[in-house]
Amino acid sequence: MSDQITITLPDGSKRSYNKGATALDVAMSISEGLARNVLAAKVNGEVRDSFRPIEEDSNLQLLTWNDDEGKSTMWHSSAHLMAEALEALYPGIKLGIGPPIENGFYYDIDFNGIEFDSDNLEAIENKMLELAREKNEFTRKEISKADAIAYYKEKGDEYKLELIDGLDDGSITFYNQGNFTDLCRGPHIPHTGYIKAVKILNVAGAYWRGDENRKQLTRLYAISFPKQKELKEHLELLEQAKLRDHRKIGKELELFTFSEKVGKGLPLWLPKGAVLRERLENFLKKAQLKAGYDQVVSPHIGGKELYVTSGHYAKYGEDSFQPIHTPSEDEEFLLKPMNCPHHCEIYKSKPRSYKDLPVRYAEFGTVYRYEQSGELHGLTRVRGFTQDDAHIFCSQDQVKSEFAKVVDLVLYVFSALGFEDFTAQVSLRDPNNPDKYIGKDEDWEKAEAAIKEVAEEKELNFVIEYGEAAFYGPKLDFMVKDALGRKWQLGTSQVDYSLPERFELEYIGSDNKKHRPVMIHRAPFGSMERFIAILIENCAGDFPLWLAPDQIAILPISEKYHDYAKELFVEMQEKDIRGFVDERDEKIGKKIRDAEVKKTPFMLIVGEKEAEEGTVSVRQHGQGDIGSMKKDEFARFFHNKVAELIN
């Protein structure tokens, strides 16, 4: 056997090394600078320590801060460093898990009764940096299960013991750096000195192993960087993100509010917010009309039996707003948590023929769900919200084409609103747990295949999640992130075999026999509340022209031109251009500033010259003065701009 191995680099070049060479050796042979930046290595597709010897011919990719795996290795090591610092500052704590995450890392700590001062996170950061400067090497050690158990028994850490319990003997490794040893699969960076900047971002409670029946540990979220400058940039980015927060902008632009008296999680739409909402609704209504939907309307409450039939009562009855009882008759009604049972009853209002299908019922239906108080969040998680709901009743053969049309509609909506950064999630059955689902296997197979095919044909950026399907059918959800990087589901489209069954929906087929239709639930926005929240964060309050609550601000130079301004306001209103006249006794500079701050798309400045010539001096938000136009000319210009945006 040769004691040489061949290493193939990503560019295809091959190099020869002594057996047992490490990725760091390889990097060093290329350049010292590269070696300094290598955080981990991908050996034959597996991410490993860059300091682990390579024993055979391999494909090797050196991972640096520019690679996601490089970052996560750094953050994983940083979690160990934080644990070391915490053990030094708070002897006697017990450790849960400490993984890297999308932006940084966390460690779950049981402070075991030791008082933890969450106001002095800086002390932990400083301790981490102090330990980092020691450039302590990370070392990897394979350890027997018995020895691992003995180590943590001695240490008295039941969390690690529980983790070890789930591992196979022979697959257990410990990593050590400085005075800290942790049960860990790795990999890690070569030494702590790579960590140059750390910031503990927040402290939160987290149940051990995500189980709400088990002990709650203290989770410290943090992030680290190889350069101080990058930390600074990251923190600035977070600050910027906070400025986009829909709760902040919603207040500033007077879009919505909450009232303790009305109740938590129950948004109140202010006039400007209501205008925005109405424009979005009209936009979708128009698109749905074209796509063959019929609008229906259903009440805000429904008899309890309706939800017993739908199955929702059994599943959610206890965790919902409780039934409303009538005073004299013994009747019970539920605030509607969904629109579909009502729509099923509309479908049933007359016999259906296969020639009627697909039937598409749309409704901006307001629903009420009892969300846990700790879950409420601005407009993204509320207890009363309006779904842009629709239910398509079709034959099994029509599922795919209907699904494709729904996806087209969602994509149209997203593109009109400038949502580019979204992912699609195809949620299918858990193959290991087929009993969880109702409906015929062959129907599921067809529906799942249809959804996947549609996702592929529409070239969606999608992931498949097994086990995420609803019990009644597979679904396709559209996910977006808010300003702070939290993921939310917006649009959704779901195939349902359950409700047609439960409500005994039927149609007469061409064979003159009764058949059961398939239902597709779909909502391109998801909910108006959540969609608008994300829209606000996406555009930072600079709404597309057609949605802006105030599209124009008419700014008279002085009181003398108020008549002309008011006349102009009426003319614009007649041309479907909405805004207001700023009649305050302020100078033009002040009026412009205020309109700019409120992000009004166009400012029409009118003074002596304009009043005489029948013109307006136009200023565009963020652009400045764009010159003078005749009134009609501005209206045409305006409507052309709108047309560019929504078609």
Place this chain on the structure above:
RNA sequence: GCCGAUGUAGCUCAGGGGUAGAGCGUUUCCUUGGUAAGGAAGAGGUCAGGGGUUCAAAUCCCCUCAUUGGCUCCA
């Protein structure tokens, strides 16, 4: 629901055991001004609510409510 934090004027926030402050906004007056803040005066707060400690509580302690960072949940 759970762990942590926060709650002072419409908004953003400072203050802090001896009975409340700024800026913006708002109102009135002066000013009639041409592309991002003209000037002056005034109004506005049971310091979230309740209880306790104290001669004295907005300030310290307890409870409740709301908001908030997470966790769990999400038809």
